[in-house]
Amino acid sequence: MTLASPVHLHFEDSGEWHSLPEWAEYFISVGKLLASEPHSGSRLVSAIVVPTRAFAAAFVALGMVINEAAGRDRASEAAHFQDLFDLPPGTTVIYRPKPGKILRGVLQSPVEYAGQLRIRVQVHSKEGGALTHVLGEERALQVQLAGHSGKLPKSQGSANSRFVNGFVEGLLGDADPVQLGVRSKVVCALVGRKNALEQEIRKTPLAIHLNGHPQAEGMLQDVLRVDRFITGQQAYRSALVPVAGEPPSIGVGRAVETGVVFDGATGFLKWGDRWRDRHQVIILDRTEPYFDDAVSAINNRFSQRRTDDGSTLTDAEAPPGGEVLAFREAAT
Amino acid sequence: MTPFSIGSATSVYSDVSRCEIVRHTIDHPGLASAAFSLRALVQALADEAEDEYWRQTLGPIRKLAFAFCSTPLPFSTAAAATGVDWSKLQRQVSRCQQLFPDSHRALAGLVQQLEALSQENTSPLIVPLATLNARRSGLSVVMRNPRMHQAVAAHFSASIELRGAGVVSPLQLRGGHFCDTLAVIGPCNWFPEYIFTAPRATEIHVISFRWIRDGWKPGPIFLTNPELAPSKGRNHRIGKLPPVRGEQPQPAATPADILPADLIPPFPAFNRRVLNAAGTHHGVLEETAEALLCHLSGSRAVLLAADEGASALVIDTTETGRASVRRVPTGELEPGLYLLLRTSGGGGFIAPLADRILGAAAAKCRSHQAEWKSRLIASVVERFGPVGRRQLAAKLSSVLQPQGVSSASPANVHYWMSSKCIRPRKAEDFMAVLRFAGLEARAKELLAAMDDIDRAHKRAGFLIRRMLLQQIGQVSLDALERDGEMVFDLGDHDGGTLSAFLITGIEKEPLEVAADQIEVLMDAEDEAWLA
Numbered sequence: 001m002t003l004a005s006p007v008h009l010h011f012e013d014s015g016e017w018h019s020l021p022e023w024a025e026y027f028i029s030v031g032k033l034l035a036s037e038p039h040s041g042s043r044l045v046s047a048i049v050v051p052t053r054a055f056a057a058a059f060v061a062l063g064m065v066i067n068e069a070a071g072r073d074r075a076s077e078a079a080h081f082q083d084l085f086d087l088p089p090g091t092t093v094i095y096r097p098k099p100g101k102i103l104r105g106v107l108q109s110p111v112e113y114a115g116q117l118r119i120r121v122q123v124h125s126k127e128g129g130a131l132t133h134v135l136g137e138e139r140a141l142q143v144q145l146a147g148h149s150g151k152l153p154k155s156q157g158s159a160n161s162r163f164v165n166g167f168v169e170g171l172l173g174d175a176d177p178v179q180l181g182v183r184s185k186v187v188c189a190l191v192g193r194k195n196a197l198e199q200e201i202r203k204t205p206l207a208i209h210l211n212g213h214p215q216a217e218g219m220l221q222d223v224l225r226v227d228r229f230i231t232g233q234q235a236y237r238s239a240l241v242p243v244a245g246e247p248p249s250i251g252v253g254r255a256v257e258t259g260v261v262f263d264g265a266t267g268f269l270k271w272g273d274r275w276r277d278r279h280q281v282i283i284l285d286r287t288e289p290y291f292d293d294a295v296s297a298i299n300n301r302f303s304q305r306r307t308d309d310g311s312t313l314t315d316a317e318a319p320p321g322g323e324v325l326a327f328r329e330a331a332t
Numbered sequence: 333m334t335p336f337s338i339g340s341a342t343s344v345y346s347d348v349s350r351c352e353i354v355r356h357t358i359d360h361p362g363l364a365s366a367a368f369s370l371r372a373l374v375q376a377l378a379d380e381a382e383d384e385y386w387r388q389t390l391g392p393i394r395k396l397a398f399a400f401c402s403t404p405l406p407f408s409t410a411a412a413a414t415g416v417d418w419s420k421l422q423r424q425v426s427r428c429q430q431l432f433p434d435s436h437r438a439l440a441g442l443v444q445q446l447e448a449l450s451q452e453n454t455s456p457l458i459v460p461l462a463t464l465n466a467r468r469s470g471l472s473v474v475m476r477n478p479r480m481h482q483a484v485a486a487h488f489s490a491s492i493e494l495r496g497a498g499v500v501s502p503l504q505l506r507g508g509h510f511c512d513t514l515a516v517i518g519p520c521n522w523f524p525e526y527i528f529t530a531p532r533a534t535e536i537h538v539i540s541f542r543w544i545r546d547g548w549k550p551g552p553i554f555l556t557n558p559e560l561a562p563s564k565g566r567n568h569r570i571g572k573l574p575p576v577r578g579e580q581p582q583p584a585a586t587p588a589d590i591l592p593a594d595l596i597p598p599f600p601a602f603n604r605r606v607l608n609a610a611g612t613h614h615g616v617l618e619e620t621a622e623a624l625l626c627h628l629s630g631s632r633a634v635l636l637a638a639d640e641g642a643s644a645l646v647i648d649t650t651e652t653g654r655a656s657v658r659r660v661p662t663g664e665l666e667p668g669l670y671l672l673l674r675t676s677g678g679g680g681f682i683a684p685l686a687d688r689i690l691g692a693a694a695a696k697c698r699s700h701q702a703e704w705k706s707r708l709i710a711s712v713v714e715r716f717g718p719v720g721r722r723q724l725a726a727k728l729s730s731v732l733q734p735q736g737v738s739s740a741s742p743a744n745v746h747y748w749m750s751s752k753c754i755r756p757r758k759a760e761d762f763m764a765v766l767r768f769a770g771l772e773a774r775a776k777e778l779l780a781a782m783d784d785i786d787r788a789h790k791r792a793g794f795l796i797r798r799m800l801l802q803q804i805g806q807v808s809l810d811a812l813e814r815d816g817e818m819v820f821d822l823g824d825h826d827g828g829t830l831s832a833f834l835i836t837g838i839e840k841e842p843l844e845v846a847a848d849q850i851e852v853l854m855d856a857e858d859e860a861w862l863a
Contacts, residue, residue: 013339023345024338049553051530052344054336195655199335244664266666286530287506289667299555306566318571321348321530325554326567 009171010207010214017207017214023319027056031063034279035187035258036071042307042328044259044279047298051321053285057190057263058200058220060281062171064188064258065223065237069172081140084119085110094146095121095133103156104148108132119143128154167218170208184227184235186255191271192263194228194242202229243267248274265294272297277331286321298325305329335652340508344532347510348572351531355578357542358456363400364543366445370397371594373438385431389424389439392416394597396446401541401595402518403480404457404473404494405487411450413483418447460539461515462493470512471497472533474505476522476596478816478834479630485814503668503834504813505532507650515539519546521592529573536574545589549576597631620721621750621847622743624662626671629816629834631856634673635849636662638842639747645672645797647832649809657800659793670812670832672800672820673853681830685792686785693784700781701754708769709749722746722844728768737764750847754789755782796822800830 009024010017020028030046037044050056084093084107091107108120116136121143124131135143190197202221207214221229225237239255241248243266259279262268268282269290284294306327318324336344370393374381381390392414399410421443428436465471475484481499488494500509502524514533516523519540528536529550540546550573623635636644643659647670651658660669674681687694709724716727725746732740739761747753748765755762759779766775799822812818816834833853 011338013337018339021338021342021345023342047554051348051526052336052341054341054344055338193651195651195653196335199652204338286526287524291526295553302555302566308566316569318569320345320572322569322571323553324567324569324571328566 008208010209012205012207017209019209024055024059026316026319027059028063028066029316030281031060031065031188031261032067033063034060034281035064035067037279039277039279039331041331043277043331044326045282045298045301045329046280046324046326047282047284047295048318049284049286049295049323050319051286053196053264053283053288055200055204056283057192057261057281058197058224060261060283061188061190061224061238062220064261065225066171068187068237068258077137077140081119081137084140084143085117090150092146092148092150093121093143094148095123095135096142096144097133104146104152105133105143106150106152123152123156125152125154128152165218165222166216167206167208168222170216171223185237185257186227186239186252187237187258189239189241189248189252189256189260189275190226190263191241191248191260191267192243194240194244197226197240197263198229201226241267241271243270247271264288265290268294269297301329302327336508340510343510344530347531347534348529348574350534351536351574352534353528353536353538353574353576353578355546355576355580356460356537356539357579358460358539359542360456362445362449362452363397363456364541366442366449367397367401367541367543367590367595369438369442369445370394371590373435373442374594376438377435380432385424385427389421389428391597392421393442393446394595396450398595398597399477399480400449400455401544402476402522403484404455404461404475404517405480405484406454406458407449407452409483409487410455410480413480416450456541457517457539458494460537461497464513464515464537465494465497468513468535469496471515472500472509472511472513473497473515473517474500474502474523474527475517481815499814501814501816502527503816504810506668507813508532509813513537519544519592520548521546522596531574538578543590544595545591550574620844621747621752621850622842623845623850624842625839626665626835627837627839628671628853629836632833633854633856634671634833634851635843635845635854636665636671637752637850638662640743645793645800646670646835647672647800647804647809647812649813654801656804657797665835665838667835667837669835670818671835672830672832673851674830681796682789682792685796686788689788689791689795690784694788697781697785700778701785702751704755704766704769704771704778705749705751705753707771708765711769721749725749731768732761732764735764737761740764752847752850754785755779796830799823 009020011020011024012018027048030048034044034046048056087107089107089109093105093107095103095105097103103121103123105121105123108122110117110119111134112118113134118134118136119140120132120134122130122132200220201224202219204219205217206219207217209215223237225234226240227236227238228240228242230236239252241252243264248271253274256275256278259281260275262272262280262282265284265288268284272280272282282294282298284291284298302325307330308328374390377386380386395414396411396416399405399414400407403410403413405413425436425440425443428439432439461471461473473484473488475481478501481501485499488497488499497515498511500511500514505514505527509532511533513535514527514531514537516527516536516538517540518538520528520538525548528548538546552568552570554568622638624638625633626636627633636642642662644662644665646658646660646665648656648658649670650668665671672681674684687698690697708728712724712728716724719727722742726742728749729740729742729745732745737760739756739758744756748756756765762779762782763772763775766772766778771778800820803820803822809818812832812834816836818832820830820832822830831853
């Protein structure tokens with residue numbers, strides 16, 4: 001298995017933008033690779049010891065969500081089509097007929113055409129001819145919700161890029177994102193301290209750079225869409241389980257699709273035995289109080305539950321000051 | 333604490349990549365002789381060292397020897413900072429002649445050696461520090477004995493050759509305290525491993541005495557052998573760790589070696605017999621409570637109420653904003669948090685402030701509070717006889733639960749009977765209790781008074797937390813993180829003086845103690861708690 005390609009993010013430090021360091025790319029790649037691993041029969045446990053927990057779990061989660069968005073499948077197209085189908089006429093959207101072209105639109109009542117259900121997206125005003133695209137399930141992901149006024153022009157030029165989150169688009173790249181959709185799902189669960197993760201995910205500016213200049217700024221939250229940090233009607237893509245709170249609900253337990261990222265020893269020691277059929281990444285900060293206890297727990301699991309079934313993540317070296325133990329264990 | 337940015341996290345990874353650990357060994361024949369004499373005496377005493385006489389005698393001796401080995405202060409200054417009482421030690425030597433004549437010569441010789449050392453106006457630990465300080469700026473020094481931090485910091489600022497050097501605690505080196513050079517005083521095993529494997533410096537110099545064995549080196553922490561080729565079901569990788577240069581330790585320990593643990597004064601064992609005493613008397617009037625022993629920095633400890641719903645106010649320097657001062661359930665306290673205690677007078681800090689808030693009504697309200705409890709206890713005793721508080725609570729619970737008071741578990745009823753409790757949470761449960769106590773006719777009046785107290789307690793908690801947040805916003809918490817303790821003066825009018833102490837450990841087994849021992853700071857150097 002090879003490392004996933006880097007995501008070309010930049011971070012701000014002392015008023016200047018710097019490209020994301022290698023350690024951060026490493027964690028993103030762990031998330032991407034883990035998200036592409038099948039769950040059948042066994043799951044991957046990857047314990048990553050680090051000299052500081054900062055941003056490690058958030059970047060692993062980013063990798064998972066990016067990879068999941070890239071791997072859209074028939075089921076997600078169908079689900080998205082169903083969501084659009086159920087929206088009321090007049091809902092404002094954007095429609096991307098081809099890469100780089102973005103049209104403002106308004107949903108019209110769906111129709112049945114040639115024996116199949118279709119959604120309709122009107123993109124020109126009545127005065128402009130009321131051009132309406134009739135789209136089947138296979139093109140559903142090209143339509144996404146957008147917060148424009150609903151007033152359509154006679155014809156459309158290139159002024160619609162503002163309705164697209166360039167940061168999200170830059171990160172998801174060829175995935176032709178649907179801005180993470182209208183339907184919530186839990187690609188991954190983050191188990192950790194809410195304040196620390198919120199600072200990293202929702203309050204740390206990042207940017208996508210093109211030719212040495214910042215092209216689009218954003219936060220990890222734009223892509224992670226952590227359930228506890230979303231606003232309004234946004235759909236979520238990941239769930240936060242605060243270690244200081246109650247045990248994760250059964251709903252969160254069942255909903256996680258790809259994996260769970262434990263941001264620190266405390267969450268792992270509390271709830272490491274949950275989500276038995278989902279991949280796990282455990283970030284262990286050498287400086288945290290229950291580090292040794294968590295290492296013992298992982299050593300026990302390794303010696304008692306490990307199976308030789310399937311591959312174990314990347315061949316990449318561990319980051320400086322780090323130690324990585326990845327193994328498979330039977331999913332129960 | 334300022335949260336880590338991606339930039340500061342990058343500095344950590346960069347420091348690990350570049351860091352080197354350099355060992356420096358130093359000598360002092362007089363101190364070596366004293367250290368070997370001390371170990372020989374302790375080994376010869378074996379179990380007898382637990383005797384009260386030896387505990388009182390060896391305590392200050394070990395403390396002094398440890399200070400000489402672990403503190404970059406002139407021996408004379410270090411001895412003064414430990415507060416050693418030479419005349420008391422000499423009296424102990426004299427008593428030894430009668431009590432333990434076989435050990436008298438060894439003890440007398442040891443005390444003489446230490447007294448001679450404490451006259452010296454230098455320490456071999458200072459020279460290498462001065463050399464490092466002259467070579468590079470940004471020298472931080474970490475040592476094992478937090479109670480010496482202030483004395484060492486004062487010495488550094490008064491010394492020409494060490495001016496500019498700073499003292500840091502292991503806890504600060506968990507966070508964002510970065511330095512160019514870190515000097516570690518003593519063998520590596522005296523310190524948490526992360527100081528070396530997750531360094532916040534590009535150079536770490538370990539300065540220790542030649543005769544203290546120090547075989548530590550960085551290595552894997554997971555059990556599997558990382559040198560095995562990755563198999564289908566396993567992959568083990570180790571990132572770059574700081575290499576160790578300088579004088580390497582002998583490959584195998586010999587009986588002549590002094591091990592790092594030999595020099596550390598024993599962890600204070602606060603006498604469980606004393607702490608438990610209240611629970612064994614079973615007096616009807618004696619108020620007891622279930623408590624957890626919480627160990628604090630600087631060999632101190634405190635008992636914290638462990639009943640359901642009990643919590644403690646803490647400062648969490650890893651959090652920001654409002655979350656940095658919060659109440660944490662006793663069962664969820666953990667090492668690394670700073671516990672807030674009333675500095676003078678002992679006991680909790682909420683009730684005194686609540687009484688000030690209640691003003692003139694305080695006396696009447698508290699009198700009502702005491703009255704319903706005493707009437708309740710008297711009623712239970714009248715019905716079930718004079719047994720201990722726990723048994724009384726269990727008996728009353730067996731009466732109340734069938735009446736539909738579902739929250740009347742024996743533990744809760746025991747808490748309701750204690751002076752700390754204001755009233756059962758549900759008003760209907762309080763009514764049932766008052767009915768049992770024969771106070772039904774005054775229920776309305778008593779309920780109103782208890783609600784007044786409850787409001788005042790909530791207001792007091794809010795005020796104290798707000799004042800602490802204001803103070804924390806204005807002052808640096810470096811001293812708190814460095815010394816493991818800090819005093820917060822909230823003003824006489826509002827909250828008086830509170831002290832924050834670093835939690836170093838929590839005992840898991842609760843103790844049954846006298847209620848007035850709760851939240852009283854115990855100091856291992858105050859022998860009453862150890863006797």
